[in-house]
Amino acid sequence: MIYEEPRYLPGGDRYMLIEFGNEMNLELNFKAQGLADAIAEQKIKGVIETAPCFASMLIHYEPEEISFGDLQGEMHTLIGSLGPSDTIELDSRLFLFPTVYLDPWTKECVADYIEKITPKQTDPEFVAELNGLEDVQQLVRVHSGTEYWVASLGFWPGLPFLMPLDPRSMITAPKYNPPRTWTPKGTVGMGGAATAIYPEHLPGGYQIFARTPVPIWDTEKRFPAFERSICLFQPADRIRFIPCSVEEFEAIERKVEEGTYEYNIIEYQRFSVANYKAWIGTLDASKRF
Amino acid sequence: MLKVIKPGLETSVQDWPGRYGFWNQGFPPSGPMDSWSLRLANVLVGNEPGDAGLECQFMGPTLEFERDGVIAVTGGDMQPKLDGEPVPLWESLAVKAGQTLALSFAKTGARGYIAVAGGIQTTPWLGSRSTFHKAGVGGMEGRALQVGQSVPVGDGQGRAGRRVKEAARTPISTTKRWEIEVVPGPNDDWIDEAGKERFLSVDWKLSGKSDRTGFRLEGPDWTFSEKAYDKLPEHGSEPSNILDQGYPCGAINLAGQTPIILVNDGPSMGGFINPYTVPQAAFWKLGQSKPGEVYNFKAVSVDQAQALAHAMREVCSEASIE
Numbered sequence: 228m229i230y231e232e233p234r235y236l237p238g239g240d241r242y243m244l245i246e247f248g249n250e251m252n253l254e255l256n257f258k259a260q261g262l263a264d265a266i267a268e269q270k271i272k273g274v275i276e277t278a279p280c281f282a283s284m285l286i287h288y289e290p291e292e293i294s295f296g297d298l299q300g301e302m303h304t305l306i307g308s309l310g311p312s313d314t315i316e317l318d319s320r321l322f323l324f325p326t327v328y329l330d331p332w333t334k335e336c337v338a339d340y341i342e343k344i345t346p347k348q349t350d351p352e353f354v355a356e357l358n359g360l361e362d363v364q365q366l367v368r369v370h371s372g373t374e375y376w377v378a379s380l381g382f383w384p385g386l387p388f389l390m391p392l393d394p395r396s397m398i399t400a401p402k403y404n405p406p407r408t409w410t411p412k413g414t415v416g417m418g419g420a421a422t423a424i425y426p427e428h429l430p431g432g433y434q435i436f437a438r439t440p441v442p443i444w445d446t447e448k449r450f451p452a453f454e455r456s457i458c459l460f461q462p463a464d465r466i467r468f469i470p471c472s473v474e475e476f477e478a479i480e481r482k483v484e485e486g487t488y489e490y491n492i493i494e495y496q497r498f499s500v501a502n503y504k505a506w507i508g509t510l511d512a513s514k515r516f
Numbered sequence: 517m518l519k520v521i522k523p524g525l526e527t528s529v530q531d532w533p534g535r536y537g538f539w540n541q542g543f544p545p546s547g548p549m550d551s552w553s554l555r556l557a558n559v560l561v562g563n564e565p566g567d568a569g570l571e572c573q574f575m576g577p578t579l580e581f582e583r584d585g586v587i588a589v590t591g592g593d594m595q596p597k598l599d600g601e602p603v604p605l606w607e608s609l610a611v612k613a614g615q616t617l618a619l620s621f622a623k624t625g626a627r628g629y630i631a632v633a634g635g636i637q638t639t640p641w642l643g644s645r646s647t648f649h650k651a652g653v654g655g656m657e658g659r660a661l662q663v664g665q666s667v668p669v670g671d672g673q674g675r676a677g678r679r680v681k682e683a684a685r686t687p688i689s690t691t692k693r694w695e696i697e698v699v700p701g702p703n704d705d706w707i708d709e710a711g712k713e714r715f716l717s718v719d720w721k722l723s724g725k726s727d728r729t730g731f732r733l734e735g736p737d738w739t740f741s742e743k744a745y746d747k748l749p750e751h752g753s754e755p756s757n758i759l760d761q762g763y764p765c766g767a768i769n770l771a772g773q774t775p776i777i778l779v780n781d782g783p784s785m786g787g788f789i790n791p792y793t794v795p796q797a798a799f800w801k802l803g804q805s806k807p808g809e810v811y812n813f814k815a816v817s818v819d820q821a822q823a824l825a826h827a828m829r830e831v832c833s834e835a836s837i838e
Contacts, residue, residue: 236702238764239793240821244702251750251759263540276539278762278784285762287539290822291829381762381785384542384651388760388785399749402757402787404772418787420750421760427651432771432787446653458541 229255233306235299240290241275243298245306246283251390251397251420255282256378257312257500260462265305273298279462280379280388281421312500319463319498321374323491324424326439326468327476328367332411333435340407347403351436354417358398365515366436367470372396372516375422377464383429385444385458389422389466392503394512402432413439415468424466437468440480441488452490459490463498517582518632518667521616524577528647529636529655529667530554531568535644539784545765546646546654546780549728549803550627551796552686553591555832557631560588560608561674565832567635568645570661572628574806576619577661579630583613586633586674592625592688592804606680608633625688625804634672648781650729684836686800692809697798697816697824698768703758703789711739715792716813720775724807728781730769731802733811737773744789752787760787766794777802795821797828 229248236244247258259279266274266286273293278285288298329351337350347353355366373396375389382388391397402418407430410416414425416433423433426444442450443459452459460466471479482488532554534547548554548571555565570577576594588608589596596603597618603609611617619628638645638656647655656665704712714736723732744755751759756770763769767778767790777794779802792813794802805811816824 237699237793237818238702238790239699239766240795240797240818240825242702242764242793244762244764246761249751249759250748276537278539280761280785281759283759283761285539285764287536287764290825294822295818379760379785380540381542381760382783384538386542397750399752401753402771404754404756405774406771419752419757419759421787446651446658456541 235302237295238285241288243286243288243295244283245286245302248282251281253376253390253500253503254312256376256390257315258306258309259284259379261309262302262306265309269305271301278379278381280381281390313504315500316497317463319465319496321465321467321493321496322460323493324439324441324466324468325471325475325479326371326415326437327473328371328437328470329363330438330476331473332438333414336407336409336411336414336435344405344407350416350434354398354400354434354436357400360515368516369396369398370422370437371468371470375466377460377462377466379462380458380460382423383426385426385460386423387443387460387466390420391422392465394507394510395514395516397512400434403434406430406432410435411438413441415439438476439468440476440483441490442483449486450488450490452492465498517669519580519582520577520661520663520665520667521580522578523661523663524572524619525575526573527577527661528571528649528659529568529638529645530571530647531645532566534646534780535642535648535654538642539762542784543642544648544781544784546644546648548629549780550591550629550686550800552800552828552832553627554629554631556606556680556684556836557588557590557629558635559832559834559837560590560606560678560680561586561631561633562672563631563633563635567631568638569629569631569636572619572630574626575621576628578616578618580616581611581613582666585611585669586672586676587611587617588631589619589628590680591629591686592622592627594619594622594628596628606685608674608676608678610676624690625686626806627803632669632672633674634670637668637670650781678837681836681838684831686804688804694801694805694809694811696794696801696811696813697821698792698794698813699818699821700792700815702764702793704791706741706744706755706758706789707791708739708741714739716815720811720813722805722807722809722811726807728779730776730778730782733775733777735775738770756788758787758789760785763790764793766796766799768792768794795824797821797824
């Protein structure tokens with residue numbers, strides 16, 4: 228649901244979480260990103276930084292400069308001034324990521340978790356069953372059958388929070404309880420309805436079933452794709468996972484090590500919200516690939 | 517320059533408030549766990565309160581001075597000695613080239629802070645000198661100090677013999693028990709009344725599986741309100757699962773049934789609820805507590821938490837020096 232009035236929630240003495248709604252919906256992400264842009268443009272006094280996500284935005288503020296109440300007032304005004312998303316058209320890069328689904332590395336990681344932490348059904352089988360898919364092969368078809376929208380970056384430098392743009396690829400899963408203590412670098416996983424790529428060997432809570440050899444952050448900026456930032460993605464980018472074999476993965480991994488890997492980025496396209504909405508209006512989300 | 521003779525368990529360069537402005541890309545602030553102690557160490561030696569100093573964890577380093585200067589050691593009592601002679605905490609003192617400062621294990625607290633007149637002058641990374649260990653950035657080559665390194669120090673005119681007033685020093689607990697302030701929210705409405713009462717009344721033990729990204733707590737299971745069950749599938753089906761959202765630094769993040777306080781190097785975003793948030797004025801207590809010690813949480817309002825931060829800012833100033 229999209230709230231009529233956003234909720235302004237405190238996070239200790241120096242954060243405010245603004246919730247626009249409680250569902251995964253591109254509309255809400257546009258509100259969050261639009262508000263973050265408006266705050267940056269208007270240079271609201273006392274705002275240190277923002278972190279927009281799927282349906283909410285976190286603000287870090289300095290209470291010596293602005294009170295919670297005054298900040299809420301400023302935000303209410305700014306949100307009111309945001310235009311409708313229907314008219315939004317923006318440049319959107321498309322990244323193609325070679326990805327091994329049902330790969331040996333995430334299998335090993337899940338087995339290690341089951342052995343050392345707590346028993347659970349293995350992740351791809353669990354997600355397939357939960358979403359009424361025929362088998363894990365269909366999970367691969369469904370998961371790789373859509374473009375993903377970069378809704379935000381967070382958790383770890385450069386980690387993208389992704390939303391499937393094709394409703395026929397919308398699948399959901401609970402997050403780990405308790406979380407994993409490690410996840411292989413480059414793992415692709417999902418929790419709730421969100422997909423993410425793990426930039427590094429990290430703890431994590433998503434169900435995992437694929438891995439890509441292509442780095443998504445690089446403090447040394449070894450590749451031209453990192454010229455502007457050490458994080459590859461920015462909000463409003465799109466990603467498509469291209470299933471590949473373990474052998475291809477290893478070949479690409481070697482190219483990455485040598486510094487000769489060529490990032491596959493398509494940069495001429497624009498994303499039209501009106502076109503997108505018209506398109507999804509024609510689809511039957513229950514028809515899986 | 518400071519030469520590292522022994523690195524200690526995990527000694528790192530940190531400045532305050534750290535790396536702000538990159539939360540939307542996932543970069544945490546880093547910075548000192550106990551900024552009260554670092555800020556006053558800096559004030560003692562004539563630096564700005566936020567200048568870079570050294571944070572020493574559990575077991576401090578041994579450092580040789582390569583030129584004359586003024587230093588101060590604050591925070592947990594790591595029994596500092598200069599050429600074998602005990603050094604008082606919370607006091608600035610002159611050091612000569614060739615002298616050695618040796619810190620030992622933390623007799624009280626968990627973290628000691630060393631400031632040097634002129635400040636530590638490593639190259640800033642994204643606007644801060646703070647070390648973010650897990651990503652290998654900031655500080656000295658992105659990690660804790662290593663044997664044989666020379667830590668660069670700026671020119672500074674510190675004065676020896678300045679002391680922090682007794683009342684302005686961190687009151688480190690000697691009972692292995694800490695009262696930690698929390699502000700309810702942002703997701704406190706996902707917890708039922710019994711769960712809220714339980715959280716604020718029972719003992720929570722700090723787990724050994726804690727580091728600068730998160731402090732794990734051991735205690736009873738949580739119980740949830742209707743909201744945690746009656747939700748759309750994109751949140752994830754476990755009661756603690758929520759549609760991914762920005763995390764406040766200091767959030768008590770409920771991953772399944774395990775509460776983790778997200779601290780200075782913690783994640784900026786994720787899909788678990790944050791029923792409570794530790795305000796900045798209580799961070800020093802997290803920084804000075806050891807695994808196995810007990811937290812009791814006390815709810816305060818946003819206004820009260822902001823007043824505490826303001827009071828701390830006043831304490832961390834020249835007004836506290838005698």
